Amino acid sequence: MNFGEIIFLLIIIVTMGGALMAILSGSIVYALMGLVTAMFGVAGLYIYLDSPFLAMMQILIYVGAVSVLIAFAVMLIGPLYRRPKEWTTAGKFGAALGVALVTLFMFVRFVTGTFPRGGNPFFDMTTKEIGRLFFDNLVLPFELISLLIVVAILGAIMLALFSRGNK
Amino acid sequence: MLQEIPSGLCFILSGILFTIGAIGAIIRRNVIVVFMCIELMLNAVNLVFIAAANALSSMDGSVFVFFIMTVAAVEAAVGLAIFVMVFRLQNTVNAYEVHLLKG
Numbered sequence: 001m002n003f004g005e006i007i008f009l010l011i012i013i014v015t016m017g018g019a020l021m022a023i024l025s026g027s028i029v030y031a032l033m034g035l036v037t038a039m040f041g042v043a044g045l046y047i048y049l050d051s052p053f054l055a056m057m058q059i060l061i062y063v064g065a066v067s068v069l070i071a072f073a074v075m076l077i078g079p080l081y082r083r084p085k086e087w088t089t090a091g092k093f094g095a096a097l098g099v100a101l102v103t104l105f106m107f108v109r110f111v112t113g114t115f116p117r118g119g120n121p122f123f124d125m126t127t128k129e130i131g132r133l134f135f136d137n138l139v140l141p142f143e144l145i146s147l148l149i150v151v152a153i154l155g156a157i158m159l160a161l162f163s164r165g166n167k
Numbered sequence: 168m169l170q171e172i173p174s175g176l177c178f179i180l181s182g183i184l185f186t187i188g189a190i191g192a193i194i195r196r197n198v199i200v201v202f203m204c205i206e207l208m209l210n211a212v213n214l215v216f217i218a219a220a221n222a223l224s225s226m227d228g229s230v231f232v233f234f235i236m237t238v239a240a241v242e243a244a245v246g247l248a249i250f251v252m253v254f255r256l257q258n259t260v261n262a263y264e265v266h267l268l269k270g
Binding site: 012015016019020022023024028031032035038039042045046049050051053054057058061062065066069070072073074076077092093096097100101103104125129130133134138141145148149152153155156159160 | 214238
């Protein structure tokens with residue numbers, strides 16, 4: 001086991017630990033920190049899968065923007081000590097765990113059993129190739145997604161303004 | 168060594184991540200934590216897209232992940248605005264106490 005594999009295993013452990021912390025922590029702020037850790041781990045996995053552009057996008061969008069938005073929402077939504085009955089019951093927990101484990105094993109069995117291997121081994125997903133693909137074939141979806149972002153930001157602003165004005 | 172990472176390991180990993188997110192979305196009641204679990208599931212789906220694109224030497228997975236990330240950011244903006252507004256109107260973010268659409 002060389003250095004790169006050790007780093008890969010560390011990234012896997014950090015991602016799993018962050019995800020577990022995100023769903024099991026009692027405090028919302030600790031859960032948010034766990035989510036940010038898991039997203040950093042996924043970005044590291046993207047680098048190992050030869051996609052440095054998408055790793056950068058992951059850090060910019062998820063770690064930079066979405067987590068800050070969630071932190072703002074946590075700060076705007078009330079005091080953290082009022083958490084009445086925040087967890088479901090033990091029976092539902094067991095049912096959720098059983099269903100999820102069965103789904104997971106079926107998924108892993110299906111994917112690792114039948115997934116084909118193909119393509120040329122000298123292919124690399126560089127940023128140049130992705131940009132060429134976007135601006136050659138996918139210009140209309142690329143512009144439509146920016147329009148979608150503008151509409152969503154305007155909608156969020158209007159939602160906040162009108163709900164404040166009516167109260 | 169970097170070319171020898173098996174994509175099967177990344178498939179298993181993304182399955183585990185998706186399962187963790189699904190369990191969290193089932194057992195938590197705070198809508199912000201449920202939203203974070205949904206983000207976790209989106210990350211797992213992105214990871215399986217990238218792993219499949221790497222295994223098949225195709226560019227389509229990157230395109231899908233790009234659009235999924237953008238739509239997830241939009242969803243975060245609108246969804247969190249809705250959560251803040253629901254908290255202002257009903258003074259709770261507990262998913263069992265929001266009976267707005269229950270009739």
